[in-house]
Amino acid sequence: MLSVIVPVFNEEKNIHPFLDRLLPAIAPYSYEIIFVNDGSYDQTALTVKKVALKNKNIKLVSFYRNFGHQMALTAGYEHAKGDCIITIDADLQDPPEIIPKMVEKWEKGSKVIYARREKRDVDSFFKKMTASLFYRLINFLSDSPIPQEVGDFRLLDREVVDFLNKLPERSRFLRGLVAWGGYPADYIYFVREKRFAGTTHYTFSKMLNFALEGITTFSTKPLRLASYLGFCAATIGFLGVLYAILGKIFLPSYWVTGWTGLFVGIMFLGGVQLITIGIIGEYISKIYVEVQRRPQYLVQEKINL
Ligand code: UDP
Ligand code: MG
Numbered sequence: 001m002l003s004v005i006v007p008v009f010n011e012e013k014n015i016h017p018f019l020d021r022l023l024p025a026i027a028p029y030s031y032e033i034i035f036v037n038d039g040s041y042d043q044t045a046l047t048v049k050k051v052a053l054k055n056k057n058i059k060l061v062s063f064y065r066n067f068g069h070q071m072a073l074t075a076g077y078e079h080a081k082g083d084c085i086i087t088i089d090a091d092l093q094d095p096p097e098i099i100p101k102m103v104e105k106w107e108k109g110s111k112v113i114y115a116r117r118e119k120r121d122v123d124s125f126f127k128k129m130t131a132s133l134f135y136r137l138i139n140f141l142s143d144s145p146i147p148q149e150v151g152d153f154r155l156l157d158r159e160v161v162d163f164l165n166k167l168p169e170r171s172r173f174l175r176g177l178v179a180w181g182g183y184p185a186d187y188i189y190f191v192r193e194k195r196f197a198g199t200t201h202y203t204f205s206k207m208l209n210f211a212l213e214g215i216t217t218f219s220t221k222p223l224r225l226a227s228y229l230g231f232c233a234a235t236i237g238f239l240g241v242l243y244a245i246l247g248k249i250f251l252p253s254y255w256v257t258g259w260t261g262l263f264v265g266i267m268f269l270g271g272v273q274l275i276t277i278g279i280i281g282e283y284i285s286k287i288y289v290e291v292q293r294r295p296q297y298l299v300q301e302k303i304n305l
Helices: 015-026 044-054 069-079 096-107 125-141 158-166 174-181 204-218 221-250 260-292
Strands: 002-008 031-037 058-063 084-087 112-119 150-157 185-191 299-303
Touching: 002 015, 002 069, 002 096, 015 031, 015 044, 015 096, 031 044, 031 069, 044 058, 044 299, 058 069, 069 084, 069 150, 069 158, 069 174, 084 096, 084 158, 096 112, 096 150, 096 185, 125 204, 150 158, 150 174, 158 174, 174 204, 204 260, 221 260
Parallel strands: 002 031, 002 084, 031 058, 112 185
Antiparallel strands: 058 299, 084 150, 112 150
16 A cells, blocks of 8 residues: 655645546556655645545545644654655645656665655755755765755655654754665656745745754764864964964064954854854754654644544
8 A cells, every 4th residue: 555645734725636637647656655744734634635635545634733844744654554655745746647757666676765856946046055055065075975956755665654753852854864774775867846835934034944954963073173173263262372472572662552353362262152052952842852852843633644
């Protein structure tokens, strides 16, 4: 059986066009489609419920509020029953027509099939640039590299989903977690299409938070960087002291006591200290969230599940 997980947040206009393309693509398989309604405040839940009444294979998990894309996917994984599990966006940016090709590769033995964006002309220059910067940074920092040009459109084997479901941690940077497992992976290439209706939900600040989440959950190198930064600053400070003492002793007549050096020194040290405190704070906040052990999301209702 094939499970298709679709996170939806205010996608009322996309549900029907999406199903019109998805259903023919997966008709040959026995399937379930799990819509995870991530706290939409439009008619998304109602629209899904109406189709779920007619087709028992279409299921719905509804959250009380918006818990975020990664949590919606997590809930989907926890409810999916299939032998292979696909996650796909509802806005038709990920073409459902390539699903059979993904299943074919899975049947050949790969545990993870990524759909890789061959062309991404529809995304803005800014999005492409920040994405590539982010992946280069995270792959530099992290020990388990994350494949580039790959989003959350992927097929996972049951075994991988069981692994994800068993993970005790609260924070869910799924791309990283899947890559961390090191399961044999394969790729299918596709051309990213335009969003069918509505606008993206990933604002700049959400992307930034997503990037920070990814970095802090997969690497502690920034903490080491903080130590290096402190060490460099201390060395420069020490050299400055030597310079001042030697200048005072050997060139007393040239030595002018100014405030520029002082000012620059204070600004520099202040900056270094704030950055390092910020980095440490990021990790403390991670620890805080983990020890709180709150549920990751709250389910309001389930249909056909
Ligand atoms: N989404 C979600 N919760 C959110 C943001 C987005 O469930 O808080 C869903 C959204 O409905 C869509 C998918 O995640 O199906 C991808 O979101 P979007 O298209 O806005 O992101 P983009 O494709 O621009 O990166
Ligand atoms: Mg999209």
